[in-house]
Amino acid sequence: MKKTALFGLVLLTTLHTHAQDTDSVAIRxxxxxxxxxxxxxxxxxxxxxxxxPRLSGSAGAQKAVDWTKQVMEQEGFDRVFLQEVMVPHWVRGAKEEAYIQNGKQKITVPIAALGGSVATPPKGVQAQVIEVKSLAELEQLGTDKVKxxxxxxxxxxxxxxLNTFEAYGGAVDQRANGATFAAKYGAVGAIVRSMTTAHDDNPHTGGMRYGTGVPLIPTAAISTNGADQLSSLLKQNPQLTFFFKQNCETLPDAKSYNVVGEIKGSERPDEIIVVGGHLDSWDLSEGAHDDGSGCMQSIEVLRIMKALGYKPKRTIRAVMFMNEENGLRGGIGYADYAKKNNEKHLAAIESDNGGFTPRGFGIVGTPQQKSRVQDWKSLLAPYGLHEIGPGGGGADIGPLAQQGTALFGFKxxxxxxxxxxxxGIDKFEAVNKRELELGAASMAALAYLLDKYGLPEATAVK
Amino acid sequence: MKKTALFGLVLLTTLHTHAQDTDSVAIRxxxxxxxxxxxxxxxxxxxxxxxxPRLSGSAGAQKAVDWTKQVMEQEGFDRVFLQEVMVPHWVRGAKEEAYIQNGKQKITVPIAALGGSVATPPKGVQAQVIEVKSLAELEQLGTDKVKxxxxxxxxxxxxxxLNTFEAYGGAVDQRANGATFAAKYGAVGAIVRSMTTAHDDNPHTGGMRYGTGVPLIPTAAISTNGADQLSSLLKQNPQLTFFFKQNCETLPDAKSYNVVGEIKGSERPDEIIVVGGHLDSWDLSEGAHDDGSGCMQSIEVLRIMKALGYKPKRTIRAVMFMNEENGLRGGIGYADYAKKNNEKHLAAIESDNGGFTPRGFGIVGTPQQKSRVQDWKSLLAPYGLHEIGPGGGGADIGPLAQQGTALFGFKxxxxxxxxxxxxGIDKFEAVNKRELELGAASMAALAYLLDKYGLPEATAVK
Structure with a gap:
């Protein structure tokens, strides 16, 4: 008995080592x-x-749909198809204007309307400024000071x-809800410091939403240099005024698509592993890091598998989600299609944090699923993937959590x-070739391990 | 007895935890x-x-010496001083010219003379081209094919x-020794593919040396795009010729300096911990990543300690080494001064791999020293410093190994x-502020731990 156990242990260890070697070679x-x-x-x-640029509803977005479909067809994936979704259609219109009127001095500052904002009146808005550091501070000031x-x-x-996404999470409520809170106390507009730690002249746009029951007031981001200047001048002269004019508009919802390409699984074709990013970008930008990188990496994962002759057991899908930036209709629509078609999604990996050098993966899943992934740490560490643990999966794949899909955010x-x-500086030139490629390979490595070993069923509470 | 041991263990564990907490707060x-x-x-x-640009012997190098001395004085370091060293003084002269003559077609390509190369004759050199992939391949061809x-x-x-420095190490023999090998078989010049995985039009200069007993032939780097074009044209027409003209010159050695600033140790002032980088750069470049970053980070380490009111037990020195690029006279000179003055160097940390996001430290030291550093892993991991293990220390600090100093290369x-x-594109704009700052903080954290806990004496063989 003892001898058998020992033999069994040796055999298991040998098999385990052999599997690790095979995996290590495959990943290399x-x-x-x-x-x-x-x-x-x-x-x-x-x-x-x-x-x-390819904001939802734009001609650019449609071109990106057509072109990524074509790329995946040319790569010879087993199936390439579109999933129709209706998306919000917001347009910026003519470029914004803004200045600080400080006595006779008129200082132009760079702003960008926030996505979803209404326009100002055609002649713009001009008013005194009240500076706050938080929504709570605004509420304390109340109508008297704000109206x-x-x-x-x-x-x-x-x-x-250390993680800039945490810093973003700690400031972005101002952008998302600032206009609503300001309107509640009678403000005529809301200007938000750009979401960046950089000090420069680039206004950072981004999504906002209006709450119910308050007037829709125009809102824009101001560059960090502009914000510092405004703040500094306000200290000298609290009576100064700010002028801005923007011409944005929300049009009726438009028809658009998620673009999906897949390699059919050889043993369990009905179990799906998604690798994805979002195809839409803000209108100001080429959307290189956000999120052209994630989309191109996702197609590359399938290309790598084909090029190496790797036949996955499960179906591997590259998904270009539409409308992450201002609606998430693609992510929601994808999960709906999956439910309607009784598709089983084992896991989904999203790359939407930029095409930078790989650090790891964040996991949303059961303790058993997380523990399985920890077993793979030594296979991933040689590629700089040291940070594998709890963390966000990604906005687009989030809705799949309902069906128990394990979610992975590439970090x-x-x-x-x-x-x-x-x-406007989120351009191709800001992406490093090797860093982008390493991200694609990292996603391919994780998809390979998920395909080969599967994951424990998501029976436990997440 | 048993009770005492248990009590001792509990006390030790408590102290250990307390120390870790203190360290963790200090590093944060x-x-x-x-x-x-x-x-x-x-x-x-x-x-x-x-x-x-501040190549050794240039006016820029002297300005950098004066300015860094001034910065460290203004920061109020306890002592700031210069160490005189004589450095090679190579100058590029007028910009190089080069073209491929393919029949009647004349195709200009970007080249840069390698540091230390001789000039071509005033009218340039023009000859047929023999392409090789290695020094060994050249030797096999021999005089018949090369003359x-x-x-x-x-x-x-x-x-x-994965580590681009390994890739560099695997190719740079062509640049360092290519001219010598080529001259041995009667070549009239040597052109070397630039040391980069990028595909672009930037020639990458760098050091080369002539062996003894062979003619000194001119040698230059060609951009990777230029190299690809030349290789492709050679396949079509092996008779094509290559022309290049360069005007470089080696002048008599010049006087220059290492710049040193220090905070005096409160308990063991005679034990020194160095943080350093090299102040010289190639003439083509602003030397932002190579190695302005390492120098500025080193001064910042001392500034951080002062700003936080941290009084090191040992003396912490920021050293701006002169002449890493084409002679290492600063590094050699520094170790000589240390020896002459009986200075004891506990450890030296060099940053000369660019101002990029931190990954870890390479260590050259005894197993006991390496083991001590492994104890600190959990303190450094939260800052992305996962790769702590064997690896190069840095060229400038290398000569300190003779006295048993533990060497750390920031990675x-x-x-x-x-x-x-x-x-020419190694510019300020290529450096990200946060990445640079994180590197400085990482060096400060390691210097803090080295200062607080010391290292086992280097009695064992390295």
Missing amino acids: KMYNEALANGKSYEWLRYLTKQIG GKIVFYNRPMDPTK PDSQRYFDYHHT | KMYNEALANGKSYEWLRYLTKQIG GKIVFYNRPMDPTK PDSQRYFDYHHT
């Missing part, structure tokens, strides 16, 4: 393929330079947070992301 | 200081934009290496480094 090949023959970078060049003014939200992202290094986020 | 403060009040980025702006020709070394850096992420290395 994926990185080699991405780094030596990768296509993600040249695809990204096309998407950003030939197609460019008739422009509220200026100026709490910076905390530069001491690249976050230091540079908010320099570019939602601005 | 260092990162906060670097990220919220850091000066390294603005210093780097001055060094790159106001001073610019009177220009040797074209075209082995690329291996893009599949930032390596993906982008060779895009910029030794070219």
Whole structure:
């Protein structure tokens, strides 16, 4: 009995070591393929330079749908198809104007209307400014101090947070809800400090939403340099006024699509593993890091598998989600289609934190699922993937959680992301080829392990 | 007895936990200081934009010596001083010219003379080209195939290496020794593919040396795009010729300096911990990543300690080494001064792999020293410093190994480094503020731990 147990242990250890070796070789090949023959970078060049901005409902978004479908067809994936979704259609209109009127001095500052905002009256809005650092501070001031003014939200992202997404999470309520809170106390507009730790002249746009029962007042982001200047002048002269004019508009919902390509599973074709990013971008930007990178990496995952002759047991799908930026209709629509078609999604990996050098994966799943993934740590660590643990999956794949899908957020290094986020400088040139390729290979490696070993069923509470 | 032992264990554990907490708080403060009040980025702006290129012996190098001395004095370090060293003084002269003559077609390509190369004759050199992938391949061809020709070394850096410094190490023999090998077989010049995995038009200069007993033939780097074009045309027409003209010259050695600033240790002032980088750069470049970053980070380490009121037990020194690029006279001279003055160097940390996001430290030391550093892993991991283990320390601190100093090489992420290395695009704009600051804080954290806990004596063989 003892001898058998020992023999069993030796056998298990040998098998385990053998499997680890096989996996280690397979993963090494994926990185080699991405780094030596990768296509993600040249695809990204096309998407950003030939197609460019692609806000939901725009001609650019439609071009991106057509082109990514074509790319995946040309790569010979087993099936490529579109999923129709209706998306919000917000347009910026003519470029915004803004200045600080300080006595006779008129100082132009860079602003960008927030996505979803209403326009100002055609002649613009001009009013005194009340600066606050938080929604709570505004509520304390109340109607007396706020009525008739422009509220200026100026709490910076905390530069001491190592993970810049945490710093973003700690400041973005001002952008999302600032206008609603300001309107509640009679403000005529809301200006929000751009969501970045950089000090520059780029206004960072982004989504906002109006609450119910309050007037819809116009709202815009101001560059960090502009915000610092405004704040400093307000200290000298609290009577100064701010002028802004914007011409944005929400049109009726438009028809658009998620774009899906897949390699059919050889043993369990009905179990699906998604790799994805979102195809839409803000209108100001080429959407290189946000999120052209994630889309091109997702197609590259399937290309790598095909190029290496790897036949997945399960079906691997690259999904270009539409409308992450201002509605999430693609993510919601994808989960709806999955439910209607009784598709079983084992896992979904999203890349929407930029095409930067890989650091790890955040996991949303059961303790058993997380524990399985921890077993793979030694296979992933040689590629700089040390940070594998709890964390967000990604907005687009979030709705799949309802069916018990394990969610994985690809985590690249976050230091540079908010320099570019939602601005005109989120360009192809800001993406490094090797960093982008390493991200694609990292996603391929995780998809390979998920495909080969599966995951424990999601019976436990998440 | 048993009880006492248990009590002792509990006490030790409590003390250990308490010490870890104290350290964890101290390190967190260092990162906060670097990220919220850091000066390294603005210093780097001055060094790159106001001073610019600073090859050993140049006016720029002297300005950098004067300015860094002044900065450290202004920061109020306990002692700031210069160490005189004589340095090689190579100058590029007028910009190089080069073209491929393919029948009647004349195609201009970007080249840069390698540091230390001789000039061509005033009218340039023109000859047929023999392409090789290695020094060994050249030796096999021998005099018959090589005599009177220009040797074209075209082995690329291996893009599949995760660590780009390994890829560099696998290709740089062509640059360092290519001219000597080519001259041995009668070549009239040597052209070397630039040391980068990027595909672009930037020639990457760098050091080379002539062996003894062979003619000194001119040698230059060609951009990777230029190399690809030349290789492709050679396949069509092996008779084509290559022309190049360069005007470089080696002048008599010049007087220069290492710049040293220190905070005196409160308990063991005679034990020194160095943090350093090299102040010289290639002439083509602002030397932002190579190695303005390392120098500014080193001064920042001392500034952070002062700002936080941290009084080190040992003496902490920031050293700006002169002449890493083409002679290492500063590094050698520093170790000589240390020996002459009976200075004991406990440890030295060099940052010379660029101002990129931190990944870890490479250690050259005894097993006991390495083991001590492994105890600190959990304190450093929260800052992305996962890769702590064997690895190079840094060229400038290398000569200190003779006295048993433990050497630490700061390891930032390596993906982008060779895009910029030794070219005109190694500019301030290529450095990200947060990444630079995180590097400085990482060095400060390691210096803090080294200062607080010391290291086992280097009695064992390294």
